[in-house]
Amino acid sequence: MDNIKILSDLINIKSYDTKSNNQQIISYITNYFEKYNINYRLLPNPDGILTSIIAGINTRLNNVNDVIVLSGHIDTVWPNDLWNSQPNTITIDGDIAYGLGVIDMKAFTASIINNIDNLKETNKPIIIALSCDEETDMYGIKEIKQFFIDNNIKPKYAIIGEPSCSRPVVGSKGFYENEIVINGKSCHSSMPQNGINSIYIASKIVNKLEELSAQIGTDTLNVGIINGGTVCNIVPDKCIIRYEIRTFNEKTIDFVNSQLNNLIIDLEKIYFGCTINCNLVFSIPPFENIMDDTTRRIVDYLGETTSIYTASTEAGYFTQLGANALIWGVGDLKFAHKPDEQMYIPEFNAYHKKLLDIIKLI
Numbered sequence: 001m002d003n004i005k006i007l008s009d010l011i012n013i014k015s016y017d018t019k020s021n022n023q024q025i026i027s028y029i030t031n032y033f034e035k036y037n038i039n040y041r042l043l044p045n046p047d048g049i050l051t052s053i054i055a056g057i058n059t060r061l062n063n064v065n066d067v068i069v070l071s072g073h074i075d076t077v078w079p080n081d082l083w084n085s086q087p088n089t090i091t092i093d094g095d096i097a098y099g100l101g102v103i104d105m106k107a108f109t110a111s112i113i114n115n116i117d118n119l120k121e122t123n124k125p126i127i128i129a130l131s132c133d134e135e136t137d138m139y140g141i142k143e144i145k146q147f148f149i150d151n152n153i154k155p156k157y158a159i160i161g162e163p164s165c166s167r168p169v170v171g172s173k174g175f176y177e178n179e180i181v182i183n184g185k186s187c188h189s190s191m192p193q194n195g196i197n198s199i200y201i202a203s204k205i206v207n208k209l210e211e212l213s214a215q216i217g218t219d220t221l222n223v224g225i226i227n228g229g230t231v232c233n234i235v236p237d238k239c240i241i242r243y244e245i246r247t248f249n250e251k252t253i254d255f256v257n258s259q260l261n262n263l264i265i266d267l268e269k270i271y272f273g274c275t276i277n278c279n280l281v282f283s284i285p286p287f288e289n290i291m292d293d294t295t296r297r298i299v300d301y302l303g304e305t306t307s308i309y310t311a312s313t314e315a316g317y318f319t320q321l322g323a324n325a326l327i328w329g330v331g332d333l334k335f336a337h338k339p340d341e342q343m344y345i346p347e348f349n350a351y352h353k354k355l356l357d358i359i360k361l362i
Contacts (some may be wrong), residue, residue: 103331108161285316
């Protein structure tokens with residue numbers, strides 16, 4: 001099969017709208033599975049709109065140990081108006097291919113489809129896991145993880161095909177989005193002593209978060225949203241803060257939470273009558289490769305130094321299942337989520353062969 005033809009077909013299919021179903025791209029992929037007699041299952045999200053795919057090569061989809069997982073996602077981010085070409089049409093200029101999702105991550109899906117026959121010939125038990133909403137809610141990977149648990153599938157190693165310049169990435173930070181809701185008391189602004197200004201309280205918390213962000217080393221903390229008040233002549237009774245932490249280590253989460261809890265106890269005494277509640281809104285688990293013999297063989301084969309991913313990925317869901325994992329995919333992450341997303345075609349063609357070689361090393 002033509003590597004670029006499959007990739008072009010996938011890019012032609014829009015897969016960024018979470019409010020409409022993704023049946024077109026699901027049908028395209030599963031048609032190939034049916035053509036090559038690959039057993040697969042469709043895993044709908046809880047809302048029934050989007051669907052993820054699990055497929056087994058040289059393996060059944062239940063009661064199996066030591067499977068190799070090829071993990072990707074079939075959705076993309078939304079395009080904007082800054083593209084110099086049509087986002088959902090592949091454009092080739094010399095050795096460069098442009099298109100929405102060309103590296104994030106339709107190149108990986110195209111490599112799998114193009115390699116189905118070759119993957120079968122390895123006689124290795126392989127499960128293909130393609131999630132439907134990695135760029136948004138990440139329900140899909142949770143459905144995939146639950147499918148593994150419910151069907152007693154024990155993964156040995158997972159290759160996550162996120163763009164990495166075809167270099168081995170051995171870790172990605174976890175992502176933790178948190179919300180703090182401050183409830184004060186409203187009153188007319190001419191008599192502020194009769195109210196409790198939730199924004200004043202929020203300012204103390206934001207200052208503390210900024211202070212903490214300087215104390216967590218290479219981990220990061222960012223306050224992204226503050227929302228409070230309605231009009232200037234009313235003391236605001238409610239303010240909401242949203243912040244995120246990216247870390248490999250849950251000790252960072254514990255440290256930040258402990259510091260915030262101590263501050264909240266003090267603030268609820270100072271601003272008597274207010275309530276301050278903290279909640280985890282969304283999280284993605286971190287992943288760290290254990291650098292086992294399999295990983296060393298892969299790294300030696302690739303001849304590249306290992307690195308750490310700055311973005312969060314789905315790899316941590318597979319390590320939670322007991323697998324070791326490696327992020328390894330086509331393209332440079334700096335081109336993802338941007339207009340004129342691009343891929344170096346010779347790298348893509350080389351990846352096609354290397355994928356098989358790496359499977360044989362696991």
